[in-house]
Each structure stands twice: as C-alpha cells, then as structure tokens.
Amino acid sequence: MSVIAEENVRGIGGSVFKEISADNDEDNQPTEIESLCMNCYQNGMTRILLTKIPFFKEVIISSFTCPNCSWSNTEIQSAGRIQDQGIAYTLKVKSKQVDMNREVVKADSATTRIPELDFEIPPYTQKGSLSTIEGLIDRAVAGLEQDQQLRNATAPEVAVKIDEFIDKLKKLKEGVFTLVIDDPSGNSFVENPFAPQKDEALSVSHYKRTPQQDAQLGIKAEDEEEKPSNDIDYMRNEVLTFNTNCPECNAPASTNMKLVQIPHFKEVIIMATNCDDCGHRTNEVKSGGATEELGTKITLHLTDVSDMSRDLLKSETCSILIPELEFELGMAAVGGKFTTLEGLLKDIKDLIVSKNPFTCGDSSTSDRTEKLKLFGEKIDKIMAGEMDVHVVLDDPAGNSYLQNVYAPDPDPEMTTEKYTRTFEQNEDLGLNDMKTEGYQDIRPP
Structure with a gap:
C-alpha cells in the first residue's frame, strides 16, 4: 500500500493497522476476497487482516479456505519495509508452559535452526507464518511426514532415519533446546512474554547484511554491486x-x-x-609493476628441509645459481613462476634431466646421461635437506621475491642485495633505447 493511500485512510478512519483485540470491533474485521483454489480450481474465500503485533510491527495475515475440497492455507507477510539491518533471535527453550507458547513471526527470508539436532530450515522453503514455538516444531514435523509413505516404498532406509529424526523433534516439546531464527530482512520476531522487562532466555542481535543477502532480498542485484573506483x-x-x-x-x-x-x-x-x-x-x-631502478640479488642458505616450503616468485628476467653444484640457469629458462622453493627445484630437475632432448635418442651419450642423472640425485638431496647449499636469485629487473619466514624481522639465512645494472643488462631488458623522461618530439614540422 502506498504512503499516500495509507495517509488518506488514516485521515478518514485513523490508522490502517489495528491492534489485535478480543472486543468485537467492526474496524478490526478481515477483508474477504473470492479467489481461486489451487487444489480443486474452484472458487474459495481469502480473508486478509491488516494488524499490529504488540512490541513489534505491522503485518498482513491472509487465510484461504475452500468449501468445495476443504483445502486451507495461511500466510503472513510483513507490511513494513525491509529493515536497515538483519536480525537474529536466539532463544533458550526451558519451560513448556512459557516458552512453547511464545508467538513467533517467521518471514519467508528467515532461517530456522536447532543446533542440538543440527536441524535447519533454509530461507524461502516455507511461507511466512504467525505461530508459536510449538507450532514451528509441529510444522517441521508435518513437512517431514508428508512424503514418508512414498519413502517407505522407494527408500525404506531413508524413511527409517527420518522417522527417528521426527521422534527427536517431538521430544523437544518436553526437553531443553536452543532455537535460532536468523532473518536478513529484519522482519521476523520472537515474543518476549515479560515485555517491557528484559527476557533472560532471549538474545537479540542486529547485523549488517552481506551483498549476497541483499541480492536474495531483491535490494541490489549481485552484478549491480558498487565497483571499485578504478x-x-x-x-x-x-x-x-x-x-x-x-x-x-x-x-x-x-x-x-x-x-x-x-x-x-x-x-x-x-x-x-x-x-x-x-x-x-x-x-x-x-x-604487475614497473622495472625497478636497481637489480636484486637474493641469496638463501638452505639449513633445514622446512626452507623448501618458502614462497618464491621468479620473474622471466631472473637467473638461478647454486654455487656448490656449479649450476647456473639463465633468465627465461623456466619462465615466470609463483611457487615454493621445492617446486622451483623440481622444475629445474625436470628441465635438466627429464625433458632434456640430449638425454634420449641418438643425441644421448652414456657419459652425459650419467652426469645428468647424478645432477638429479643432488637436487633430490637438496630437497630432502641432506645437502648444505646456497640458492641465488639474480634479477636485474628487481621483480623476483623469496619469502622471509621471519618477517618483519630480518632473515639470518637470507641476504638481499640491491645493485646497479650494467649496460649489458639494460640492453637485455631493452632499457637503453627506452626514454620516458624529458622526451621531446624532434620530428620535422
């Protein structure tokens, strides 16, 4: 109902939403509308009542009955707007007389949970309802019992388990349990029978909705979320x-x-x-950035097998040295990689030993194959922590990285050296012919 229409009605006869009263108030009578029965497709009667729930808000209660097939249906909808924040009610049910008779407004978007049974009713699987705690349990039991006859015929093992769970739900009426109602729309409600005093068994918390919850409520589509500024x-x-x-x-x-x-x-x-x-x-x-002004040389002394799990970024311009093995791998040999030190050594072994074309076919010799096999065994020993070696990452572009496990403190086994590139290194990087500062167009007019 629009705000203008609501104000017009208020001006004529007061508030649109009347308090629930036991008196026979003519203004508090439901509106009756003839409507189609979705069970037998004949006409039935829908009754709509605009009312207020004490200490809560306005709601629309609708009830449909069909005189032809006796089918009936009840539903409740919030008459207010979606709230600025979501709401979560946590109730410790202890007394059958007090707690089981608490009135509960459960909106379509609310999730109902009973942690002790690991039981959950997801949002939008049931219509909104105005009921009690006992009514919520009875409705859940009725939903589970609905297809039990079919399950007994097609999946008897599943039917037995559901029967056992139904018994647990029914026993809740006599026991102690926790009921959680979480509604991102903020339009659900659990009665406080001690109002306006505080209810020690009931805790209420408000929270900010996530973008996904806003999308589910239709407030904002997921693809319409605010994008970053650039x-x-x-x-x-x-x-x-x-x-x-x-x-x-x-x-x-x-x-x-x-x-x-x-x-x-x-x-x-x-x-x-x-x-x-x-x-x-x-x-x-x-x-993802520019070439650094200085080159970077990182030297790590491998002292423990745990060093193999260090994160490592090797850019395309980085060369790798292992002085103890007299081994050097030039830039772009294994491409740019973001891996661990162990992953890099495995790639080096595969490149030198397994994927080397000179170790198979007519190009291979027994002497060369034996040397490469021995080199692979040394790499295995390094990865197992059985060899004391140094690994050097030399990147003239300064875009390589090796994790410092002691960060932000210095790593006693790792040194990082910044150096000025040589003319040859700048030539390899294409920097000698690149001028981005003080550039003037010298072309003839």
Whole structure:
C-alpha cells in the first residue's frame, strides 16, 4: 500500500493497522476476497487482516479456505519495509508452559535452526507464518511426514532415519533446546512474554547484511554491486578469463588471470591455462609493476628441509645459481613462476634431466646421461635437506621475491642485495633505447 493511500485512510478512519483485540470491533474485521483454489480450481474465500503485533510491527495475515475440497492455507507477510539491518533471535527453550507458547513471526527470508539436532530450515522453503514455538516444531514435523509413505516404498532406509529424526523433534516439546531464527530482512520476531522487562532466555542481535543477502532480498542485484573506483582496484577482486589456444594441441582453451598482492613485496599477475582436450596445464607469473631502478640479488642458505616450503616468485628476467653444484640457469629458462622453493627445484630437475632432448635418442651419450642423472640425485638431496647449499636469485629487473619466514624481522639465512645494472643488462631488458623522461618530439614540422 502506498504512503499516500495509507495517509488518506488514516485521515478518514485513523490508522490502517489495528491492534489485535478480543472486543468485537467492526474496524478490526478481515477483508474477504473470492479467489481461486489451487487444489480443486474452484472458487474459495481469502480473508486478509491488516494488524499490529504488540512490541513489534505491522503485518498482513491472509487465510484461504475452500468449501468445495476443504483445502486451507495461511500466510503472513510483513507490511513494513525491509529493515536497515538483519536480525537474529536466539532463544533458550526451558519451560513448556512459557516458552512453547511464545508467538513467533517467521518471514519467508528467515532461517530456522536447532543446533542440538543440527536441524535447519533454509530461507524461502516455507511461507511466512504467525505461530508459536510449538507450532514451528509441529510444522517441521508435518513437512517431514508428508512424503514418508512414498519413502517407505522407494527408500525404506531413508524413511527409517527420518522417522527417528521426527521422534527427536517431538521430544523437544518436553526437553531443553536452543532455537535460532536468523532473518536478513529484519522482519521476523520472537515474543518476549515479560515485555517491557528484559527476557533472560532471549538474545537479540542486529547485523549488517552481506551483498549476497541483499541480492536474495531483491535490494541490489549481485552484478549491480558498487565497483571499485578504478580498473586496478576492480581487477584485485576479480578473476579474468579470456579465450586462447592450448600450446600443446592448439585446441580452444581458456586462461584465467588474477592480480595478487604478495605480502612485503608487490603485486603480480598470475595466469593459468587448462586444456580440456589434452589435459595440458600451464601457469605463468608476470610482474604487475614497473622495472625497478636497481637489480636484486637474493641469496638463501638452505639449513633445514622446512626452507623448501618458502614462497618464491621468479620473474622471466631472473637467473638461478647454486654455487656448490656449479649450476647456473639463465633468465627465461623456466619462465615466470609463483611457487615454493621445492617446486622451483623440481622444475629445474625436470628441465635438466627429464625433458632434456640430449638425454634420449641418438643425441644421448652414456657419459652425459650419467652426469645428468647424478645432477638429479643432488637436487633430490637438496630437497630432502641432506645437502648444505646456497640458492641465488639474480634479477636485474628487481621483480623476483623469496619469502622471509621471519618477517618483519630480518632473515639470518637470507641476504638481499640491491645493485646497479650494467649496460649489458639494460640492453637485455631493452632499457637503453627506452626514454620516458624529458622526451621531446624532434620530428620535422
């Protein structure tokens, strides 16, 4: 009902919503409307009453009865607006005489829970109702018993379990339990029989709704949520997907991309591609920022097998050195990766030993194969914590990272060195021919 219409009615005969009264008040009579019965499709009668619940708010109570098939239905709807906050009632039911007779307004959007039985009635599975605590339990029992005859014929084991649960629900009327009614619309209500005094058995809490709850209530669609002020903020909260082709079989595939903030470092872009046709999976990491003014050299002394779980970001411009093995892997050899130190060593082993074309076929020699096999065994020993070595990440672009497990305190086993790039390193990065400051257009007019 619109506000203007409501004000007009109030001006004629007072308030639209009348208090529930035992007196025979002509103004407090329901409105009767002839309507269609959804059971026998003949005409029945719907009675609608606009009323107030004491210490709560206005509601619309409707009741339908069909004189032809005797089918009936009752429903309650909130006559007010959706509240600014959701509401949750927690009631400790102890007294059968007092608590079981408490009036309860349960809106469509409310969730009803009994923690002791791990029982829950999800929202929008029942129409709104004006009942009592005992009535809520009886309604739940009736709902479970509704299809028991069919279950006994098709799934007797399930029917037996439901019968056992129904017995537990019925025993609640004589026992002590907790009832929780959680309604994000804020339009449900549990009576306080001691009002206006405080009810020690009933606790009421208000909370802010989530965007998903707003969408369920129809207040705001999920795709209409406020987006961040710029594209970068929006990308931080989204996984972007774009179509591509599998690098192995060239079949159509999809690549997922996400902007991730690495603690105590910077933002990076993680991309992952999965092919449903051949099962090939690949991932790649690129720096989300600019090239640093100085290069970075990170040296970690491996003293314990727990070092293998350190997070590691290796950019495409980073080279890897293990001085004890006289091993050096140049930049772009294994691409950009965001993994652990153990994952990086496994990739190195696969690249040098398993996927090396010079270890199989006509290109292989027994001497070379034996050396590479020995190198793989040393990598295994490093991952098992059986070798005392140093791992060096040398990135002239300064976009690589190795986790400091002692952060924000210094790591006693790790050193980070900043250095000025050489001319050759700037040439490899394409920085010598790149000028972004003090640039002037020298083309002829």
